[in-house]
Amino acid sequence: xxxxxxxxxxxxxxxxxxxxxxxxxxxxxxxxxxxxxxxxxxxxxxxxxxxxxxxxxxxxxxxxxxxxxxxxxxxxxxxxxxxxxxxxxxxxxxxxxxxxxxxxxxxxxxxxxxxxxxxxxxxxxxxxxxxxxxxxxxxxxxxxxxxxxxxxxxxxxxxxxxxxxxxxxxxxxxxxxxxxxxxxxxxxxxxxxxxxxxxxxxxxxxxxxxxxxxxxxxxxxxxxxxxxxxxxxxxxxxxxxxxxxxxxx
Amino acid sequence: xxxxxxxxxxxxxxxxxxxxxxxxxxxxxxxxxxxxxxxxxxxxxxxxxxxxxxxxxxxxxxxxxxxxxxxxxxxxxxxxxxxxxxxxxxxxxxxxxxxxxxxxxxxxxxxxxxxxxxxxxxxxxxxxxxxxxxxxxxxxxxxxxxxxxxxxxxxxxxxxxxxxxxxxxxxxxxxxxxxxxxxxxxxxxxxxxxxxxxxxxxxxxxxxxxxxxxxxxxxxxxxxxxxxxxxxxxxxxxxxxxxxxxxxx
DNA sequence: AAGTGGTCTAGACCACTCG
DNA sequence: GAGTGGTCTAGACCACTTG
Numbered sequence: 001x002x003x004x005x006x007x008x009x010x011x012x013x014x015x016x017x018x019x020x021x022x023x024x025x026x027x028x029x030x031x032x033x034x035x036x037x038x039x040x041x042x043x044x045x046x047x048x049x050x051x052x053x054x055x056x057x058x059x060x061x062x063x064x065x066x067x068x069x070x071x072x073x074x075x076x077x078x079x080x081x082x083x084x085x086x087x088x089x090x091x092x093x094x095x096x097x098x099x100x101x102x103x104x105x106x107x108x109x110x111x112x113x114x115x116x117x118x119x120x121x122x123x124x125x126x127x128x129x130x131x132x133x134x135x136x137x138x139x140x141x142x143x144x145x146x147x148x149x150x151x152x153x154x155x156x157x158x159x160x161x162x163x164x165x166x167x168x169x170x171x172x173x174x175x176x177x178x179x180x181x182x183x184x185x186x187x188x189x190x191x192x193x194x195x196x197x198x199x200x201x202x203x204x205x206x207x208x209x210x211x212x213x214x215x216x217x218x219x220x221x222x223x224x225x226x227x228x229x230x231x232x233x234x235x236x237x238x239x240x241x242x243x244x245x246x247x248x249x
Numbered sequence: 250x251x252x253x254x255x256x257x258x259x260x261x262x263x264x265x266x267x268x269x270x271x272x273x274x275x276x277x278x279x280x281x282x283x284x285x286x287x288x289x290x291x292x293x294x295x296x297x298x299x300x301x302x303x304x305x306x307x308x309x310x311x312x313x314x315x316x317x318x319x320x321x322x323x324x325x326x327x328x329x330x331x332x333x334x335x336x337x338x339x340x341x342x343x344x345x346x347x348x349x350x351x352x353x354x355x356x357x358x359x360x361x362x363x364x365x366x367x368x369x370x371x372x373x374x375x376x377x378x379x380x381x382x383x384x385x386x387x388x389x390x391x392x393x394x395x396x397x398x399x400x401x402x403x404x405x406x407x408x409x410x411x412x413x414x415x416x417x418x419x420x421x422x423x424x425x426x427x428x429x430x431x432x433x434x435x436x437x438x439x440x441x442x443x444x445x446x447x448x449x450x451x452x453x454x455x456x457x458x459x460x461x462x463x464x465x466x467x468x469x470x471x472x473x474x475x476x477x478x479x480x481x482x483x484x485x486x487x488x489x490x491x492x493x494x495x496x497x498x
Numbered sequence: 499a500a501g502t503g504g505t506c507t508a509g510a511c512c513a514c515t516c517g
Numbered sequence: 518g519a520g521t522g523g524t525c526t527a528g529a530c531c532a533c534t535t536g
Contacts (some may be wrong), residue, residue: 015524035473041502052526054303057503065314067435070471073503074533081473186316189492193442193460193485211442211460222319224284224330236442241490243438264505290521301507306522322522323514 008049016051020059028068028079035081039069042077067244094140094150095171103142105171110149110203111137112168114156121153121229124218132156133229136168139203146204148234158227176227185222191215191241196233204235211236257298265300269308277317277328284330288318291326316493343389343399344420352391354420359398359452360386361417363405370402370478373467381405382478385417388452395453397483407476425476434471440464440490445482453484460485 006023008016027033040048045056060077063069071077098105115135117127125133133153140148152172154162159180166175176182195209204212212233219228255272257265276282289297294305309326312318320326347354366374366382374382382402389397401421403411408429415424425431444458453461461482468477 017524043502052528054527055525058524060503070473071503072534074501074535076502076534078472081469081475187494189494191440191490191492193462193483193488195444195458195460209444209458211444213442220330223327224319226330234442239442241440241492243440243490243492245436245438266505292521301509303508304506307505309522320522321515323516323520325515325521 006049008051017055017058017062020045020049020056021062024059024063025068033079035079037079039077039079093171093173094148096173098142098147101142106141106144107169108139108141108146109137109168110139111135112163114163115153117153124229125153125155125226127155134159134162136172138168145238146235147238148232149200149203150230150232153229154227182227183222184219184227186224187217187219189215189217193236194233200233204233206235206237213239213241255298257300266304266307266311269294269298269305270311273308273312274317282328284328286328288326288328342420342422343397345422347391347396350391355390355393356418357388357390357395358386358417359388360384361412363412364402366402373478374402374404374475376404383408383411385421387417394487395484396487397481398449398452399479399481402478403476431476432471433468433476436466436468436477438464438466442485443482449482453482455484455486462488462490 006020008019010016012019024033024039033039039060042053042056042060045051045059046053049056060069060071064071064077067080069077070080092100095105113135114132116130117125117133121127121133122129122131127133134156135151135153137149137151139146140150156162159176162175162179165179166172173184176184192214194212194214196204196206196212198208200206200212201208201210206212213236215230215232215234217228217230217232218226219230220226255269257268259265261268273282273288282288288309291302291305291309294300294308295302298305309318309320313320313326316329318326319329341349344354362384363381364384365379366376370376370382371378371380376382383405384400384402386398386400388395389399405411408425411424411428414428415421422433425433441463443461443463445453445455445461447457449455449461450457450459455461462485464479464481464483466477466479466481467475468479469475
């Protein structure tokens, strides 16, 4: 309830509402604000910090959207009980995901070439007829243990010299950012349950017919243009899909 | 660019920003506003409708958060290209999900009783020692075809007369809402890939070792208190997990 | 009655993009 | 320079919860 002293920097380029938001987030993370507890009200925050109520509100609103807080009309704003620090639903590349877990990612490159794609891929990537893609097929490993087979398709016209410039043993997303200034903003992913075929079993070092996940992922830029189509097969014993679902009321 | 005439009802209890938001959403859905096109600017909307710019902004902001629109500073607000009409990550009960697809849900009840839960469930639901749960185990079917085996656990103290009042052939979520005024707001779900064991194969009418999804779901109220723990097994050939991922930049 | 969050207003300045 | 979105202010009224 007592607001830890927040020092705002009005000269900073960082918006005031963001400074407040981060400060509250730190207090929740550190446990200074515990689950179920009341957060200082919009009125208190604005009075204490000498800012407008709308600005205080903006800070709280974003934390509510993130699921860190929740508000009840007439009662107040509270710290939510659920722990959702699990990097929910971020688009992460394999490399990023493994590094986040403290493992060292590596790759065995199976194919890296240009190719005329099939219908599904051409349609999904909005390619004109006869347009080619770059195909990158790799076994991805963490600490030298195979995790998945990843088969990425990228429109050649958008990444003209990828075949020459990119070392396929490194992180693709990092290369796209560095070479082309490309920021992936979102992705749609479909997961299916399957059983390993002979090739998958060999590459992933599992038994034939062992459980696997098959993912189909389409990655988008901020404006919604598709830039990547990926099919991948993950070992069922080393992968789980975590979701945070919300209910529209 | 031309704004379809929006008629605002200032007497309505429905907030102005929400009326605007729904109207724009309809135009995007109907195709009147196409992907990549400019949406009327905050200034235009506020001037045309005779409302404050902050209110117009609130309507646009929510649509941006939903991924329907995106904004670029200095340029404008645009319709996103991705098709994201896929019932994004909503918590839906089996019944709701099947009805949404136009199928008729039904259930074969395997168990409906009180029970002392194991450690994992007691911990997850924050139960005191010796506290019991209601166990509801069902084969869920759509148009009489088995889809999954669902095994739900609910804290008995919160739903004291569920065993007497609820007909286990109907929708559990609907009953929770009607009998206890309970609104589930969010859920965490973990999916794993597996192979059907003998019992699962029999109940789901698939071969032994056929691919299945195994889900573990914990459902929460608005304030984050857990109210349901579910383990379920879905036929791999009749289920896919769809995700929309976003990237924190 | 006092306090809370939800909505709304009518302004303001800024950084940015574009012609 | 005109138009855009991003931020911020200082008020306002309302419905709601709580004591």
